[in-house]
Amino acid sequence: MAVTMAQAINQALKDAMSADDRVLMFGEDVGRLGGVFRVTDGLQEMFGEERCFDTPLAESGIIGTAIGLAMYGYRPIAEMQFDGFTYPAFEQIVSHLAKMPNRSRGTVKLPVTVRIPFGGGIGAVEHHSESPEAYWAHTAGLKVFTPGTPEDGYSMMRESIESDDPVIFLEPKRRYWMKSDQQLPVTTQPAREAVVRREGTDVSVFCYGPMVRTALEAADAAADEGWSLEIVDLRSLAPLDTASIVASVKRTGRAIVVHEAARNLGLGAEIAARIQEGAFYHLEAPVLRATGFDTPYPPAKLEEYWLPDVDRILDAVERSLAY
Amino acid sequence: MAVTMAQAINQALKDAMSADDRVLMFGEDVGRLGGVFRVTDGLQEMFGEERCFDTPLAESGIIGTAIGLAMYGYRPIAEMQFDGFTYPAFEQIVSHLAKMPNRSRGTVKLPVTVRIPFGGGIGAVEHHSESPEAYWAHTAGLKVFTPGTPEDGYSMMRESIESDDPVIFLEPKRRYWMKSDQQLPVTTQPAREAVVRREGTDVSVFCYGPMVRTALEAADAAADEGWSLEIVDLRSLAPLDTASIVASVKRTGRAIVVHEAARNLGLGAEIAARIQEGAFYHLEAPVLRATGFDTPYPPAKLEEYWLPDVDRILDAVERSLAY
Amino acid sequence: MSEPATEPSAPTDRPDGAEEVDPLTFLPADEPVHLVDADGTYHEDPDHPLDLTDEQLRELYRLMVVTRKVDREAINLQRQGQLGVYASCMGQEAAQVGSAYALGTDDWIFPSYRELGAALVRDVDAAGLLHLYRGTWLSDHDPYKHNFALMAIPIGTQALHATGFAMGARFDGKPIVAMTYFGDGGTSEGDPHEAMTFAGVMKSPVIFFVQNNQYAISVPLAKQTAAPTLAHKAIGYGLPGRRCDGNDVLATYAVTKRAVERARAGHGPTFIEAMTYRMEAHTTSDDPSRYRTKEELDAAALTDPLARMRNYLTKRDLYDAELEAAIDEQAKATATYVRAGIYDAPHGDPMELFDHVYTDPRGHFEDQVEQLRAELEGAGDAEGQG
Amino acid sequence: MSEPATEPSAPTDRPDGAEEVDPLTFLPADEPVHLVDADGTYHEDPDHPLDLTDEQLRELYRLMVVTRKVDREAINLQRQGQLGVYASCMGQEAAQVGSAYALGTDDWIFPSYRELGAALVRDVDAAGLLHLYRGTWLSDHDPYKHNFALMAIPIGTQALHATGFAMGARFDGKPIVAMTYFGDGGTSEGDPHEAMTFAGVMKSPVIFFVQNNQYAISVPLAKQTAAPTLAHKAIGYGLPGRRCDGNDVLATYAVTKRAVERARAGHGPTFIEAMTYRMEAHTTSDDPSRYRTKEELDAAALTDPLARMRNYLTKRDLYDAELEAAIDEQAKATATYVRAGIYDAPHGDPMELFDHVYTDPRGHFEDQVEQLRAELEGAGDAEGQG
Ligand SMILES: Cc1ncc(C[n+]2csc(CCOP(=O)(O)OP(=O)(O)O)c2C)c(N)n1
Numbered sequence A, B: 001m002a003v004t005m006a007q008a009i010n011q012a013l014k015d016a017m018s019a020d021d022r023v024l025m026f027g028e029d030v031g032r033l034g035g036v037f038r039v040t041d042g043l044q045e046m047f048g049e050e051r052c053f054d055t056p057l058a059e060s061g062i063i064g065t066a067i068g069l070a071m072y073g074y075r076p077i078a079e080m081q082f083d084g085f086t087y088p089a090f091e092q093i094v095s096h097l098a099k100m101p102n103r104s105r106g107t108v109k110l111p112v113t114v115r116i117p118f119g120g121g122i123g124a125v126e127h128h129s130e131s132p133e134a135y136w137a138h139t140a141g142l143k144v145f146t147p148g149t150p151e152d153g154y155s156m157m158r159e160s161i162e163s164d165d166p167v168i169f170l171e172p173k174r175r176y177w178m179k180s181d182q183q184l185p186v187t188t189q190p191a192r193e194a195v196v197r198r199e200g201t202d203v204s205v206f207c208y209g210p211m212v213r214t215a216l217e218a219a220d221a222a223a224d225e226g227w228s229l230e231i232v233d234l235r236s237l238a239p240l241d242t243a244s245i246v247a248s249v250k251r252t253g254r255a256i257v258v259h260e261a262a263r264n265l266g267l268g269a270e271i272a273a274r275i276q277e278g279a280f281y282h283l284e285a286p287v288l289r290a291t292g293f294d295t296p297y298p299p300a301k302l303e304e305y306w307l308p309d310v311d312r313i314l315d316a317v318e319r320s321l322a323y
Numbered sequence C, D: 001m002s003e004p005a006t007e008p009s010a011p012t013d014r015p016d017g018a019e020e021v022d023p024l025t026f027l028p029a030d031e032p033v034h035l036v037d038a039d040g041t042y043h044e045d046p047d048h049p050l051d052l053t054d055e056q057l058r059e060l061y062r063l064m065v066v067t068r069k070v071d072r073e074a075i076n077l078q079r080q081g082q083l084g085v086y087a088s089c090m091g092q093e094a095a096q097v098g099s100a101y102a103l104g105t106d107d108w109i110f111p112s113y114r115e116l117g118a119a120l121v122r123d124v125d126a127a128g129l130l131h132l133y134r135g136t137w138l139s140d141h142d143p144y145k146h147n148f149a150l151m152a153i154p155i156g157t158q159a160l161h162a163t164g165f166a167m168g169a170r171f172d173g174k175p176i177v178a179m180t181y182f183g184d185g186g187t188s189e190g191d192p193h194e195a196m197t198f199a200g201v202m203k204s205p206v207i208f209f210v211q212n213n214q215y216a217i218s219v220p221l222a223k224q225t226a227a228p229t230l231a232h233k234a235i236g237y238g239l240p241g242r243r244c245d246g247n248d249v250l251a252t253y254a255v256t257k258r259a260v261e262r263a264r265a266g267h268g269p270t271f272i273e274a275m276t277y278r279m280e281a282h283t284t285s286d287d288p289s290r291y292r293t294k295e296e297l298d299a300a301a302l303t304d305p306l307a308r309m310r311n312y313l314t315k316r317d318l319y320d321a322e323l324e325a326a327i328d329e330q331a332k333a334t335a336t337y338v339r340a341g342i343y344d345a346p347h348g349d350p351m352e353l354f355d356h357v358y359t360d361p362r363g364h365f366e367d368q369v370e371q372l373r374a375e376l377e378g379a380g381d382a383e384g385q386g
């Protein structure tokens, strides 16, 4: 029976909450409604109102109380309803969630998972299609994970909840309905390891979250042109698996980074910087970036022009191969 | 008579407020106290309580009301008392200040200047030494300026206030007491143009704000070793003057980026990415980064070990030259 | 407790903690102001006298009917795939129309995403407004033309813009009032809290108008706050907290009017809680059957603000078949206009993505402008070929 | 208005808007609770009976004296360059000691940066605490050893941690109370607002203890809020708002005690405003002569909490030269201990910068660890050479 990404994450939440009664799930509309994407569907029914509950409408409040609950000994999972509504919680995430364990010299642990549906492509109104991963990845003290498959949705969510470090868990919302035949539970590689989703010889394509499927489609299209793309799913954006990234580029000599977030200071910048630091003499072409533009996320009718797609990836491949 | 960076900015505020009575200055303790660094000293006396005033202690409130005042027709200058206390205003800065002009298809202009003393090196307690520039520079819709000299403190502040686009104005707090013999007023180059502070032939060093002086010191020290460094003061972090950056690297063949902010996804990442995109065949070595570490800013007694200094820059130079 | 006949002014300066006004006057009355019963019966209230002509009374009704019609049209347009999503204001017409009607034309409105009724009072082009929901543009009306700010989606954030704007009006010595709308859920966010703090201290001419429609998506009021009423929050900022029956357009109008006069007279902000009910789903994407019952909906239907005002007008002999026909006509015409405005909307020009990010875009994304132009040409070629 | 003899419990569920308690009971009384005059005269208050033994009364005084001594020592240490900065609690000893003393040992404190007095009640090592100000470490005490959280510098943020912690205690069925301290300025930030909202709805056993010391750095209360009193904010969250004379350690203790009992009994949070005065500069970096007068300071000195308690003890025949000597002795010993703890502090190990960022740091900064190690060795070499 096929399972979607949303169902896989839902199952991970259920299994984690069954396994450990210190695990709590809360946020806006996660209770009776089961979340606007139904990712928390059934949790309140199964675990009661003290383990899965709706909060008042206040994101700083959600993260700040998650920190307090973690200090008490719980393992909170906090949902931010949409990527664009995490910003009111920025202070609590950056100044406390990320920094308090270090501030405490190790006495305070904050095993908090912050679930954020992120990214565009679903025709939503403003603030519902943001890709804020660079903000989190730049912030020391956070781990940042994003699954590209339902299997990883399950396994990486379990890993996040079990992590004693705070994890920003970015759920690629346009892939919530992506299906897999995988039986659950499943354990995939640890999140910190990038995974080669498709081997190739001409160009390495680094991608994550919603862009994994797009990159694989690009690899199919590229094959028709006679280009062999290696598709690397990064999975963890902090830490980055630099060794695997560099190793892939050493094999292919060319690299492209794909993400929805704006190009300027997006993950592509850091990955490009690391590649040229680590594989300088192997590079046949500059690391190129197929990303969103350096403008605010556009209205729904124009998002197809803004978002990176197969064509934009292939264009980058072509430019890379032209060097 | 010598003028310090703090005095130069203070003079810029005074001159701008004298020139245009739509210019307002507000924030925490900017009135009677004149700001914790005295950058707003004398403004309330000169312009009255309606043009320079203390607000309640609420950063989101400060930026949010600045937006409303700008919509009314004022040109607000809002002070965030310290870098680490801008985060409660993140939502208003990222979702509204940066995006509302675009959202309005050009009908709403937000000529708001957000003044933020930033960076470390003054032995302060936690949250008072942050370098959050990458958050702002990654956010489309903002301009991000930072002066490295008192002259630029004056001129770039005047330019920010006159800009119809919102500007995040980062004041390098450990250079507030840096002196110049320049007479004010002074008009330097437009902020979007990087400036070569010292010409050199071996390695280009890109720096900004507090690190400009440090990089110049490194250039002196390097000269003793027989290395000729070209010091480029970026001045504007958004937009970046890519053309000048690339041109410098084409001259020297080597590049180092210096900043206090953590390395991972700091400005160095974007600059490295752009350099290898724009000067691929000219690079004799990878772009290297001399930056703060990927950890939270340390306690005062340890900051000297965390902050990039002449030695860390020279080490990078040496590594670059070894390629 | 009953409200004082004239609104108290907020304390201006209390170096010694002494209060100039009795703080209890900031508390809401025990019951929301209510002037018209469901059957149209009118109750005199000396504190809230009616200063409206017959024509204005009819206009209030007309505005509510047009609002509902356009609202329904928007839901239809969404079902037909013309809008991506839509947040209905059905049930809240009286709260919106009554409050917006109390403003002068120079006054400003800072809405959330649900204020179609308020927009129609300001004659904002409804088709333009809906382009936000269609995704043609992020917005498509000029705020300065109607003194109606862009709709704010991040909850409560607009309260600060209104407060800043009102501060500006006061500094500028202009008798302009700013009114901001947010929801019961919105009262939990930090921004409205900070806005009320600023407004209280600065004595800004701003009105915080909360439509308490009982829900924030699925979350009922009891899970949102333990406050006795939302209006009890006002005293914490030194503002009067007032309540009205938000399904009673005359009560809403009268309570807002008083707040407007207070603000215009320089006495500062007011917080108003309008008791109403969201009769539709949160948005067209929502499934309210998961969290509320048919019985609750049926009970709410009995409080319908349109029926109530019609009953009132009928009792006053201000309503007849002719008026009904004229209003229906206008509602239909507006709906048709909106429908056409949406269906006939040109596809936005992708190149505009770069046009409004900065007034001075030099250096930001020139290569990306070229890239998109090339992509569009490539796609055009591909289409031409295909 | 006078307070009810027993604290009301917050409404739990109001689907129909009906109130279970009279909301007016959430309002503060007209005057702060005050039990002891400046000259030591004691006033009975049946709502706030004294349940302290003679020994405990003396202990309260002792804790205040030690606090002041250590506070003074910290200022000296800063002047001698041993601390980078220091935020004195002089004048606020009664507010801090009285409130912290009302807690049980399993209860938690979530302080700001100014709570030396509360820390000393919990027996937190003061030298360790001051390492934050010295910059040896970002903090240097184990919160779990004293149920005393790390000091929070970003204003008001700790209120949410306390609220979450208290939610946890309730879920866990443990009779643990969390108390958080913040300042008058802190009430303007969004976080305490959200904390009180959560606490009200969740009926968390948390106490919001505000030291209203009249200033946020240079900004006086009148520019911070137009609220009649800060305690008037509580009703907006469905919490009782109480006020006490914060320079009266017995009043502070008694009001807090009552809030602790209420929380422990499951009736939820309380907001307490302690009226006090910051007798020192905001921090050692501040220059208060820019914003307050000598007259104001002289007037404030008359309200000194230490003198008041000494007068009270004297009147009760609980104070004599012997006690004075013993307390002085202890204060000096503590100050000396603190001084030594700061002067003798080892220089922190730079390599520790990487030790606590993650429990699992793999992949984050291995090369930077190597880099710093090399830099340190290089510097060592250079020093060795130089
Ligand atoms: C900051 C933020 N968080 C979350 C959301 C998602 N969201 C949209 S509407 C809504 C509920 C709003 O409820 P209320 O304030 O009562 O207004 P109503 O929708 O009932 O008019 C939520 C949670 C948002 N838009 N902004």
Ligand SMILES: Cc1ncc(C[n+]2csc(CCOP(=O)(O)OP(=O)(O)O)c2C)c(N)n1
Pocket: B028, B057, B081, B085, B088, D114, D153, D154, D155, D182, D183, D184, D185, D186, D187, D213, D215, D216, D217, D278, D282
């Ligand atoms: C979020 C944030 N903004 C600004 C500051 C800078 N700051 C430190 S203390 C202070 C005033 C605090 O006043 P209050 O809350 O009354 O506490 P007090 O210092 O009087 O104890 C300010 C503005 C800060 N620490 N955190």
Ligand SMILES: [Mg+2]
Pocket: C183, C184, C185, C211, C212, C213, C214, C215, C216, C217
């Ligand atoms: Mg609502």
Ligand SMILES: [Mg+2]
Pocket: D183, D184, D185, D211, D212, D213, D214, D215, D216, D217
């Ligand atoms: Mg204070």
